[in-house]
Amino acid sequence: AQSVAQPEDQVNVAEGNPLTVKCTYSVSGNPYLFWYVQYPNRGLQFLLKYITGDNLVKGSYGFEAEFNKSQTSFHLKKPSALVSDSALYFCAVRDRDRDDKIIFGKGTRLHILP
Amino acid sequence: DTGVSQDPRHKITKRGQNVTFRCDPISEHNRLYWYRQTLGQGPEFLTYFQNEAQLEKSRLLSDRFSAERPKGSFSTLEIQRTEQGDSAMYLCASSLEGGLGHNEQFFGPGTRLTVL
Numbered sequence: 585a586q587s588v589a590q591p592e593d594q595v596n597v598a599e600g601n602p603l604t605v606k607c608t609y610s611v612s613g614n615p616y617l618f619w620y621v622q623y624p625n626r627g628l629q630f631l632l633k634y635i636t637g638d639n640l641v642k643g644s645y646g647f648e649a650e651f652n653k654s655q656t657s658f659h660l661k662k663p664s665a666l667v668s669d670s671a672l673y674f675c676a677v678r679d680r681d682r683d684d685k686i687i688f689g690k691g692t693r694l695h696i697l698p
Numbered sequence: 699d700t701g702v703s704q705d706p707r708h709k710i711t712k713r714g715q716n717v718t719f720r721c722d723p724i725s726e727h728n729r730l731y732w733y734r735q736t737l738g739q740g741p742e743f744l745t746y747f748q749n750e751a752q753l754e755k756s757r758l759l760s761d762r763f764s765a766e767r768p769k770g771s772f773s774t775l776e777i778q779r780t781e782q783g784d785s786a787m788y789l790c791a792s793s794l795e796g797g798l799g800h801n802e803q804f805f806g807p808g809t810r811l812t813v814l
Binding site for chain 2: 588593616618620625626627628629630633635674676678680685686687688689690691
């Protein structure tokens with residue numbers, strides 16, 4: 585069965601600094617990987633996904649994520665954080681070899697300090 | 699607005715009552731998903747539909763829960779004999795799947811259920 589781990593409940597970063605939100609996954613087959621963001625009182629919004637090909641994926645709002653198969657990781661990154669990036673971030677995985685559901689991590693709250 | 703909509707946005711009910719939630723997906727999307735989210739947790743999968751067919755149900759979906767998507771468009775999620783443990787945010791999402799399974803899901807704003 586697939587699973588996702590987000591080891592940090594909260595990440596604090598000063599505005600302008602680079603940020604990283606960590607995610608590791610476990611699937612029996614090959615993964616599709618996703619990042620979503622949730623702002624207060626808003627639904628989850630899609631940020632980016634890894635399907636195949638280039639391990640560095642670029643998404644919305646300047647975010648990118650790097651797929652690392654050997655470490656089974658898909659960390660979310662941004663070179664320069666904005667206060668408006670403060671939100672709850674969810675990593676999710678789907679087993680490519682099964683037409684199946686997406687499993688979400690428990691989320692990481694990102695605080696960007698002005 | 700052509701996104702996913704959910705109704706109602708908030709529902710307060712007494713224990714033992716039945717509640718029904720509605721989800722209207724993006725019109726051309728063939729897949730519809732229901733999730734439950736509690737504080738400090740990510741969305742937990744409940745069930746999903748491919749058009750009108752319910753393809754999978756989580757073990758979280760007890761006999762008190764039932765979901766339908768009768769015409770392959772909107773969906774309803776009913777909870778019978780609600781319990782305080784049912785209090786959560788219920789999220790609906792939709793996607794357009796062509797068989798490869800890698801398309802992102804678009805989420806609605808959720809229905810927050812409080813069982814007193």
